[in-house]
Amino acid sequence: xxxxxxxxxxxxxxxxxxxxxxxxxxxxxxxxxxxxxxxxxxxxxxxxxxxxxxxxxxxxxxxxxxxxxxxxxxxxxxxxxxxxxxxxxxxxxxxxxxxxxxxxxxxxxxxxxxxxxxxxxxxxxxxxxxxxxxxxxxxxxxxxxxxxxxxxxxxxxxxxxxxxxxxxxxxxxxxxxxxxxxxxxxxxxxxxxxxxxxxxxxxxxxxxxxxxxxxxxxxxxxxxxxxxxxxxxxxxxxxxxxxxxxxxxxxxxxxxxxxxxxxxxxxxxxxxxxxxxxxxxxxxxxxxxxxxxxxxxxxxxxxxxxxxxxxxxxxxxxxxxxxxxxxxxxxxxxxxxxxxxxxxxxxxxxxxxxxxxxxxxxxxxxxxxxxxxxxxxxxxxxxxx
Numbered sequence: 001x002x003x004x005x006x007x008x009x010x011x012x013x014x015x016x017x018x019x020x021x022x023x024x025x026x027x028x029x030x031x032x033x034x035x036x037x038x039x040x041x042x043x044x045x046x047x048x049x050x051x052x053x054x055x056x057x058x059x060x061x062x063x064x065x066x067x068x069x070x071x072x073x074x075x076x077x078x079x080x081x082x083x084x085x086x087x088x089x090x091x092x093x094x095x096x097x098x099x100x101x102x103x104x105x106x107x108x109x110x111x112x113x114x115x116x117x118x119x120x121x122x123x124x125x126x127x128x129x130x131x132x133x134x135x136x137x138x139x140x141x142x143x144x145x146x147x148x149x150x151x152x153x154x155x156x157x158x159x160x161x162x163x164x165x166x167x168x169x170x171x172x173x174x175x176x177x178x179x180x181x182x183x184x185x186x187x188x189x190x191x192x193x194x195x196x197x198x199x200x201x202x203x204x205x206x207x208x209x210x211x212x213x214x215x216x217x218x219x220x221x222x223x224x225x226x227x228x229x230x231x232x233x234x235x236x237x238x239x240x241x242x243x244x245x246x247x248x249x250x251x252x253x254x255x256x257x258x259x260x261x262x263x264x265x266x267x268x269x270x271x272x273x274x275x276x277x278x279x280x281x282x283x284x285x286x287x288x289x290x291x292x293x294x295x296x297x298x299x300x301x302x303x304x305x306x307x308x309x310x311x312x313x314x315x316x317x318x319x320x321x322x323x324x325x326x327x328x329x330x331x332x333x334x335x336x337x338x339x340x341x342x343x344x345x346x347x348x349x350x351x352x353x354x355x356x357x358x359x360x361x362x363x364x365x366x367x368x369x370x371x372x373x374x375x376x377x378x379x380x381x382x383x384x385x
Contacts, residue, residue, distance in 0.1 A: 031339045033107025039078050039331065039338065042106025044097040044121050045136075046113040047086040053271075054264050054316040055113050058136055059084065061320025062111060064303055065328070075331045076338070082110075091116040098124040108133055108343065111323050113264075115139035115185050115238065125149040131343055133330065134323040138262065138285070140188045143367055151347055152368040153326045153359055154319060157237060158192040160262045160283035162200075163372040164235050165193075167281065169200050173232035173258065177206035179222070179246060180237040189237045205231050214242060223249035226257065233258045240265025244272045251276050267314060270377050277377045284373045286322060287356060288385045289313040296322050296355030315383075322354045329354075 033040035043062075046055045062082065070079045083101060087094035094117030098109055102124070109125050109132040112118040118137035125132035125147075132150045135142055138157030142150055165176065178193050180186040190207060197204050206229045208222050223246060226234060234250075234257055236243040247259050247269075259280050261269055266282040273280075287294040289301070290313055300321050304313060331338065334346040347366075352359045357371045375383040 031107065032102070033105050034078070034338050037078055038081050039075065040081050040083060040106050041108060041110045041327070042098070042101030042104070043082055043084045043110045044087050044094050044101065044112045044117065045084060046089045046117055048088050049086065052089065052113075053268055057267075057314045057316035058111070058113060058320035058323075060308070060311075061300070061317035061322075062324040063320075064300075064307055064317070065321045065324035067307065068303060069328050075328060076336045078338075080328065080331070087112070087114075087117045087120075089114055089117065091120040094118070095120040095124055097121075102128060102130055106130075107338070108340065110134055110327060111136055111320070113137060116183075118142060119185065122147060122150045129340075131340055131347075133327055133347075136264075136319055136323060138264075139185050140192060141185065143365075146364065147366065149344070151330075151361060151366050153323050154285040154368065155370050155372050156367075157189055157262055158196070159370055159372050160285065161189070161193050161235065162196045163283050163374060164233070164260045164281065165196055165200055165202060167374055168233045168258070168260075169202060173202075175203050175205045175229075175231045175233070177208060177226060177229065177231035177234040177257075178204060178237070179208040179210065179234065179243055181239065182209035182211050186237055205229055206234075208246075210239070210242060216245075219246050219249055222246055223253070226250045227253045227255060230255070231257055233260055235260035236262065236265070238265075240268045241272070244269050247273060248276055263315060263319075266375070266377075266383070267316065270381070270383070275379075278379050280377045282375050282377070282383070284315055284375050284383075284385075285369070285371060286315055286318045287371075287373060288375065288383065289315060289318040290383070291385060294356030296325070296357060299355055322357065325354055326352055326359055 046052050066080050085097040087097055098121045109121055111134045112121045113136045115137045118135040122132055126149050134153045142152050180189055194204050261282050263284045270277045287297045292298050300318050329352045330347055333350050334343045347361045348363045357369055359369050375385050378384050
């Protein structure tokens with residue numbers, strides 16, 4: 001073969017090889033956060049530098065599940081890489097974090113915590129048309145009005161409030177007091193409480209709104225109002241630390257009122273109040289992590305024993321674990337052609353069984369799970385269901 005012809009053929013082969021590599025690279029990098037070997041997930045969460053116990057435990061539960069999935073080969077051959085930023089329980093920081101995560105190439109936004117920060121992340125997701133999967137918050141505005149890019153997993157606070165009130169009605173309780181943040185979200189929760197009370201034939205007899213800078217004298221006044229009004233039951237939205245102080249002040253009067261709370265504050269309240277928490281009823285949006293009634297709880301227990309020996313089980317850890325499991329199931333359902341549009345389409349056609357908890361989405365409803373269980377903090381310092 002003439003030398004010039006051989007050189008031309010070799011050059012052509014080289015160019016085709018380079019072009020093929022470029023084309024393959026373009027295919028793998030066509031979607032933000034997706035490469036041949038990785039899926040980058042952007043997470044904003046409330047850790048407060050390690051002070052937020054629920055956030056820290058939830059993040060560890062997420063990592064526990066993703067570690068196992070990645071060790072088994074990932075999702076369709078891609079490892080799931082989590083990049084996490086701490087919002088310090090500030091909505092403005094959460095919004096900035098969400099924008100940074102997306103600017104840095106995250107495929108989707110994932111698993112925030114707390115109502116204010118989660119709402120801020122949802123706003124960014126809707127603005128930039130990026131899926132926001134698994135916010136670990138019960139705010140009503142994550143579901144109403146319908147947000148096409150937001151996909152909660154856990155039940156919302158409205159489901160928890162109703163479960164607490166239904167239990168109260170079954171046990172003869174009739175009057176309700178509600179301790180809530182004096183914010184748009186808190187007032188939306190109040191309207192949901194009033195609506196549920198009307199449907200159940202109960203009465204909201206005391207409303208206790210609070211600002212972030214509420215003082216001890218103001219809490220003393222709220223405790224006095226509880227003592228005077230004598231509601232059958234009291235429950236809260238947000239700020240378990242403040243709610244714990246209010247309960248401690250009100251308990252000094254030997255009230256017969258039943259104090260209740262939503263899931264995210266249960267562990268902190270029990271730890272902070274000690275014996276004063278005995279008899280409190282809590283709504284939980286995940287099964288008991290200590291019992292073995294649900295497959296996902298058994299799976300979580302076994303994973304913890306294997307990878308986190310000696311680390312205590314918790315509701316937060318299980319919520320993180322099952323939220324990560326739901327994410328992986330959604331990624332698997334999307335298939336190898338992983339794009340944001342395909343991810344949303346797959347979600348809106350899917351029902352996921354997480355192991356005793358069902359998560360459902362459709363084009364018109366992204367409610368997720370409606371699972372709510374009730375627990376009581378017993379005299380031997382355990383949550384019993």
